[in-house]
Amino acid sequence: MLPLHSHLYVLARRIDPKPSSRRSHILAEYAGGKVKVLSNRFPIGRITPKALTIAGVDSGGGAGIAADLKTFAALGVHGMCAVTSVTAQNTQTVNAIHDLPATMVKAQIEAVIEDIGVDAAKTGMLHTPEIIEAVADEIGKYGFPTVVDPVMVAKSGATLLEPAAVETIKNKLLPLAKVVTPNIPEAEVLSDLKIKSLREAADAAMKISRYGPAAVVIKGGHLQDDVSVDLLYMDGELRKFEADRVNTDTTHGTGCSFSAAITAELAKGKDIPEAVESAKRLITDAVRFGLKIGGGHGPVNPMASIYRDAERFWVIENISEAIERLEADPDFPTLIPESQTNLAMALTFARGFEDIAAIPGRIVNLGGKAHASAPPRFGASRHVAATLLTARKHNPSVRAAMNIKFSEEILKICEKLGLSTSFYDRAREPPEIKLVEGRSTSWGTEEAIKAAGKVPDIIYHRGDWGKEPMATILAGTAVEAAKIALNLAAEYAKAISKKS
Template sequence: MTKISPTPVVLTIAGSDSGGGAGIQADLKTFAALGVHGTSAITTVTAQDTTGVSAVHEIPPETVRLQIDAVVRDMGVMFAKTGMLSSSPIISEVSKAIAEYGLKAVVDPVMVAKSGAPLLRKEAVASLKEQLIPLAHVLTPNVEEASALTKMEISSIEDVLRAGDLLLDMGARHVVIKGGHLPGEPVDTLFSRGSPPVFYMGERIPSKTTHGTGCTFSAAIASYLALGNSVADAVGMAKRFVRNAILYGLEVGKGVGPVNPISNLEVDAEKFRVVASVTDALCLLESSEYAPLLSPECQINLAMSLPLRYALGVESVCGIPGRISNAGGRLKPASSPAFGGSRHVASAILSAMRYDPEMRSAMNIRYSEEMLGVLKELGYSHSSYDRTKEPPEVKASEGASVPWGIQEAIKAHGGIPDVIYHTGDWGKEPMMLIFGRDAVEVATKAIRIARRLSQPLSAGTPSG
């Protein structure tokens, strides 16, 4: 019988953030998102929100120690991370516990909150350097923290390299200096005893949701280590994890919003739902004897986007690579649904979602005047745009035609209709786009249109 590996248990020893953006709240969300069981020893209770910290209450050091003892003795914890340890007595108690239990600790030397509020007493810096850093398996200071610990100014990558060596000399086994506060593109640097530095390149993300980045980063490293990864791999994966947490951060509060550590789970879940909808829609289309009547010369594509908050471009839209063709009187997809599997239909969907985020799916079909009569009989609203009136600057810009056309049709209609069409231009086939909330709704509309198209139009029904 196959033996199931136990779920790794990781301990966070940190402060509580009442705003839920940093501290143990961010740590526990990160642990859950990465598949480890999170436990906690609370060192301080803060009253804070997105605008700042208004109060700090320290938990008695002996109570902090009792929390650690309870968890480690019962659950066999091997990996831990530390965050806000505001006083020398708390640092001393935590350091003793790490040493006695042999915990591999990721030490985030939290000194100042995102709002600028101090989270570490000045007299406790010496305790941090003398007692805790020598026990650190991985130390994760930002530039300001590294500067405070080394007492040197850090304004360049050369300064980072010198500071990293000094921090290793303090006893940490590995050091990651986060370079987000330096000018230029952010570069995180990993220092390890006996090895050359490793550089992790990044990108600046324009965002007001960065509260909790440091906590999330260190918690992710601890999680990836507990899952069996090397330090170098854990740091790289944690950096990518934090990037997504910032990218899909939560715009709550009046100040700096929190990162979203569970965004990876949310995006994966939404991707599953989108693929399921597109797959079900394909089954409907393939089983319809009438659907091939809709196929244009350029073939059909059916696509559906992730929800607007996760839709960053055409790669966030699931379509059919190679499109859907009429093969022997039935529609057949060239391949399975895939994100990035459509460009033109995906672009139309993303343009429409700017007006109505719920309209996340579309499918292109052939245009005909007879089709307009069918739409009217079925009660489907429609709007159009004239490609011959496309501005020169739009024509000259790659990929700008579809968004321009969709915008024109929506403005003319006063909202998103069931169908948007154009009658073509030089070298451009006339086309219709069916819109809906999901792919199944779009496919259902398409089959209704195709079935009615197969029958003679009612007497007196105009074809245009």
């Protein structure tokens, strides 16, 4: 018999009728006179967080279980799934829905729990009252922390929840939820309130909380503001999570990935505010770097952040190789301007200067030899990085930029080598741009790209009062930029020798 403590956690050896070579245990919570299983089977020494998604299959891979599993993986959590429905779906429409029997949904959940265990779970598409009741039974039985994403309508506008199922969600599922994550239209249905402002969203969150979830997060994506604000209502308090709004059509699966990110963080032991904050960061990146595929709303990319971090070493290595080539070339110093040269390279999913590596102190002409002042480092450039960030808005395949000396002779060599060029006139730079340090290069790059109708290989300007003429090489990698520079340097050296 358990001791009569008000709250007790118990780690007990699992009694299994089937012999097993693995040592497995049950983690249970004793509270209020009841025992609740928290994690039903996990071998000693295993620390991999495990998250379960109970949702539908999107054949287009943008939302539902596909989005959830990608999000779990991006956050270092092992993902498991219980399929509720199969949809014939793409970025534009849902052509058909096939619901699995409620007994099959329960069987999937049971299979996962009895062998692997669940640290946290989320629900997505639960199309019918019968499926909702089956899922609620399992959550109530095992008590794992659950994030309820009350999916009602697909991004294409197709209905993913039967009208009769709304009351079942309210009365059966919400009381069991640790977090519920409605968007504005869903929150309106759950609260019976119209929402046109953050104040009204807060009122809706408070009303939804009366159904029993520990926390309510109302997503502000449908509110028309420059800033996207999500509201967390928990323990009688409101908290805002803000991010710049990303204007894009790659929003398919936003709600799925957001709720999956919260679930993953809860599985890792984070508290609710920490989990929501992490999810907000992930989904902002996922939307910003969404996949432009299909003819409708492209899917978000929850893997963007992990791809970005995985590239950091390679980018540093690529710049380092480019530096070696430049330093070894006897002709390259003739292209180094008085303000010196920098070479920058961006990560594929670069957000700003912090995701662009360059050379602190730049490349200098040291006694007739090119010399990098320091090893490449992220965040080490502003001017060249600003040019690169601007160019990438028009052509994301441009990953590298390098500034060199400009002269009319160098321009002729560019044309001889078949390099596309475009320029901007610094004398035409608006006064309000000149007043802000670093904005000149962004403005000029936009002007040059506009004039060329594309991102050229070379962007140049002929200087202005107190401003040195300059050219910038744009390329796919730092090594490619270095190769262009070395070809220019070789031809420039020939031209100089002829004149002398």
